[in-house]
Amino acid sequence: MNVVVDTDIYINREKERMTEDKFQHIRDCIGDDVFEKVQKAKVLVVGAGGIGCELLKNLVLSGFKDIHIIDLDTIDLSNLNRQFLFRKHHIGMSKAKIAREAVLKYNPDVNIEAHEGDIKNQQYGHQYFQRFDLVMNALDNLSARKHVNRMCLSVGVPLVESGTAGYLGQATVILKEKTECFECLPKEAPKEFAVCTIRSNPSSPIHCIVWAKMLYGRLFDVADENNAVTDMDDNIVEGDPEKGTEVRDTKLEQAKAKGYDHWVFHKVFHTDIDRLARMKDLWTGKTPPTPLLLDDLLNNYQKNNGNNNNNNNGTITTKSIALNSQIVNSFEDNTRAFVEVIKKLKERLEKDGAKSWDKDDDLALDFVVAASNIRSHIFGIPLKSKFDIKQMAGNIVPAIATTNAIISGFIVLEAFKILSSRDQIQEKCKTTFLFKQPSNKRVIYPVSIDQPNKSCYVCSQTVVTLKIDTNTTTIGKLVNEVLKKGLAFHEPMIMKGQSMIYEGGDDLDKEELDARKMVEQKPMITFGLSDNAIIEVHDYLQDIKVSILISHCDKFEDQNKFFEVSGKPPQVQSDTTTAATTTTTDGTVQQEDIDEVEIIEYPPPSDGKLKRKEREQDDITVEEEQMQEEQDPHKRTKK
Ligand SMILES: [Zn+2]
Known part of the structure; x- marks a missing residue:
């Protein structure tokens, strides 16, 4: 459920406070000199989502007067619980434009230019980036982050980079030749599954959910040659037709004659399963899956409930079913829901054409819920509720408004430091991590920013x-x-x-x-x-x-x-001792194989990164250093 808090009351209170010296508190904190620089600075905010909304509000309330905001997205119902600048009547409208209107209410005395567009578009090239004193990322995907990183490096504009995932967050500063860049350290690879696990050998609910999404794509989205989840007319379950040794599932034709629901059900839960079950090597030490027959299941249901009827062509129809979102629906209910929803999807396909899978499309979600649960049942995997499946299928790491608010605060603090002394960014700015559990008694953890990684192919010549x-x-x-x-x-x-x-x-x-x-x-x-x-x-x-x-x-x-x-120069790589110590931490880029399925777009900040910093940085403040030694006197060897 989305709870929308009307913040107009806070806006009005804020307006009342905004008298002549409305920025006195900021002046007191950062000094008149820096405040003057803040007022003159031209800044770009990339992204008007969870972090972007908080950040824009912070910027206009702390004296920034010249702000560009860009976002290609439009407002969705699911944004409203945390992207507090948006209201229900804004759904479908440009995030950047509505965010602009909303923050102008906080402080009308600001020049904000809003762009509904993709930052990777050519129109936002060097000349565009060059005009800013500072760029702030509030993005949710790696590819745009990398792009903005490279654009800022190329024109030498400081970038404040940030990210949140659930309770975790971080903010850091990047400047050409002074600090490490966004790509100096490899990013944790998205969680991926091998296609053979998805197609042949699932062992957890997520494998079946990914499979069900692929099946939806195969049946109801535009054709994609990479999607080889099933071939609807292939009825061979064993052997090779060229050698004449093939065994066929003759019942597939009969099922096809009974209707689309019977055809698909039989194909994916009988023919395909039968073929897998015959691959003996897959099941050593395990129980092979059992193919299902839809008519048997429906007959059983009829026998037990007595409320069905046989219609003219001999197929059985059952009472209409709606899947409950919060509980785990029974295998029987999932089967009935599958039959019902697949008919509706087929009708929709014929009427409106192909439609991509979307977690907020209830019919498409019900299909994935029912299909994944039936497959889980076949492979002896626990079934899941519709609610859980929606989270898993939508790659949802719950977004937490508080995390976004904290990180946005740090972005502005780093912005103050950059504007106050651009030539001392490496010394003054920090990477700040926000943790869920305290680390050395603190959840907010600042560390010094590393120098550029000499083997980074993006920011160093290598x-x-x-x-x-x-x-x-x-x-x-x-x-x-x-x-x-x-x-x-x-x-x-x-x-x-x-x-x-x-x-x-x-x-x-x-x-x-x-x-x-x-x-x-x-x-x-x-x-x-x-x-x-x-x-x-x-x-x-x-x-x-x-x-x-x-x-x-x-x-x-x-x-x-x-x-x-x-990313190491070849002569360094040929030195085996050096290579052995560097290849795992530096310069190795995670490949994204076409044969694998991406599950999570942006991973939380990795502990590995922080540990590396702890090891290599001597200039963590004395207080922190003592605290670390109290906790674990053997941890730090470097003095
Ligand atoms: Zn780099």
Whole structure:
């Protein structure tokens, strides 16, 4: 349930307080000099969501007078419990624009420019970023964070970066050549599942939920060739048709004749399960799954409840069912709900066309609830309530308003420090962590900011080594999976020596586009991108140029990987002792394999990062240092 608190009463109270010296309290805190800089500063806030709303309110109440705000999103019902600048009647409207209107009520004497748009769009290029004294990120995804990081590095504008996840949060400052950048340390990889676990061998509810979402996509969303969750007409359960050894599920045709609900149910809960059950190797030491027959289940239900009827074509209809959100519905109820909801979805598909899965689309959610629970039942996995499944399927880490409020406060404090002495950012600014449990008796934990990581391919000139199979990897896969997904380039251009191999962007004419498509289909080796070749990748928008040393590799220890990137210069890597101590902490970029399913977009700040800082930083304040030694006298070895 969303609770919306009407904050107009607070706004009015705030207005009353805003007399002549409405900023006296800020002046007292930061001094007249800094306050003057605050009043003159031109700042950009990227994102008007959970953190963005709090941050904008803080900015106008602390004397900032020239603010740009950008967000591409529109307001959704589910935002209202924490994005307090928005009201129910704003649903569907631009976040940036409504946020502007709302904070102008707090302080009308501010110039706010609101943009409804994507910060990665070309119109927000260097010239746009250059005009700001300070950029503040209030984003919820890694790809936009990386992009803004690179834009700020490229024009030398200080960036306050922030993030929250549940009770955890952090805020930090990034400045070219002075501090580490957002990409100096690898980010924790999103939780991913191998496709074979999802398709063949699920062992927990989330595996079945991911599968059910894929099935929804296969049946009711636009066709996606990567979605191989099932092939609706394939009735082979064992053997090879080319050798004439195949065994077929002949009942699939009969089920198809009974209607769409029977067809889908039989295909995914009988034919596909039968095929898996026959793969003996999968089930050593485990019970193989049992295929289900819909008519048997419905007949049983009829026998036990006696309130059904057989209609003309011999199919059984049951009493209408609504899944209860809070309790775990029985397997029988999930089965009945599946039959009911799939008919409605089929009708909707025929009437309105394909629709992507959305946790707030009740029909689509019911489908995933019922389908995942039936699959869980088949594999002996505990069933889940609709409420739980919505959280899990929507990748929801509960957003907590208090966390956003605290972190937004720290963003403004760092902004004051940046404006007061830009040349001492590394000394004065801090990375602040917010924890759920106290660490050394505190939940708010400031640490010094590291210097740039010399092996970071984004903010330091360094050669990146890319291990990849150059014989089989196409240029298209190199561009989309490695350069864009793995290394966060926006529109990469690949050069080898003086010749251009690939040009990104969409401002090409038809002939150039056709030529590019041809190039995309060919393996890297065709263009001389083989072992020991060096390529340069440029991205003009991000103003970044990276040299990449290619190292051919056709076997990876982790079978889910098809490439590996490390940011150490090659001569350092060849030194085995150095490499052994650095490869795991620095420079290794997590790959995002196309065959894996992404579950969580933005992980909470990793403890690993803090530990590294504790180890390497001597200038944590004396008080903190003593406290640490009291707690664990053996922990710190460096003096
Ligand atoms: Zn960096």
